Amino acid sequence: MEISTIFFYIMATVLVASGLRVITSRNPIHAALYLVLAFFTSGAIWMLLHAEFLAIAIVLIYVGAVMVLFLFVVMMLDINIDRLREGFWRYLPVGLIVALVMVAEMAMVLNGAYFQLQQLPAPAAPPATHSNTQDLARELFTNYAYPFEIASLILLVAMIAAVALTYRRRQGNKYTNPADQIAVKAADRMRIVSMPSESRD
Known part of the structure; x- marks a missing residue:
């Protein structure tokens, strides 16, 4: 058995175990950390498939940005875990x-x-000068250009919907309306009062 096959079985076992712990862990912080481990191991499997760009992308984007955001949100929100798990059983x-x-x-x-x-026979190892990033970009922007753009629009709509659903205006907050500021006239802000002059004798 080759070393790459042994490495694949090790990474696949860790990936399945961490994926199970994501959905069975009681603590949401622990679940998010197990998800980070799952992303790292899936990136290692992508490296075995000679997809270096996808491996680096999943580590940088999901682990470096998305999971950090998840951890901040989970730690800052007061989540009632018992209430979320009421219907589990x-x-x-x-x-x-x-x-x-x-x-x-x-x-x-x-x-x-x-x-x-x-x-199918096992694919041959690509040459050292081969760039899978160019192949991925060529496929995305030629054969899959329209599905790629549709997926980006769907993600944009989902992002706007998430912001609109979670936005709550607090009562009693002081804020300034720029439209009201622009519509103000000098006569509305300043009043000239005629007062008799006083003399000191």
């Missing part, structure tokens, strides 16, 4: 049935006649 049998059905479907597909008849 009630929906657990349904979730287990769905999971078993999905596992059975995957086993049927992977052990089917199609995969047994069409055994």
Whole structure:
């Protein structure tokens, strides 16, 4: 067995274990840290597949930005964990049935006649001058240009919807309306009062 195969099995085991701990951990901070571990191990598997750009992207974007944001949000919000887990045991049998059905479907597909008849040879290692970043960019902006743009629009709409749903205006806050400031006239702000002069004798 090659060293890359052994490394793949180790990383796959860590990835599955950390993924299970994400959904079974009681503490949300621990769940987020397990998700960081899952991202790191999936990046290592991408490196084994000679997809260095995707491996670096998943580490920099998901671990460096998204997970840090998740940790800040989880630590700053007062989350009632017991209330979130009230319906866990009630929906657990349904979730287990769905999971078993999905596992059975995957086993049927992977052990089917199609995969047994069409055994593809292992791909050769790319040369040192090969750039998978160029290949990925070429595919994204030529063959998959429209799906790529549609996905970006969907993500933009989701981001705007998340901001709109979570925005709450607090009562009693003092704020300034720029439109009211621009519409102000001098006569509304200043009043000239005629007063008799006083003399000191």
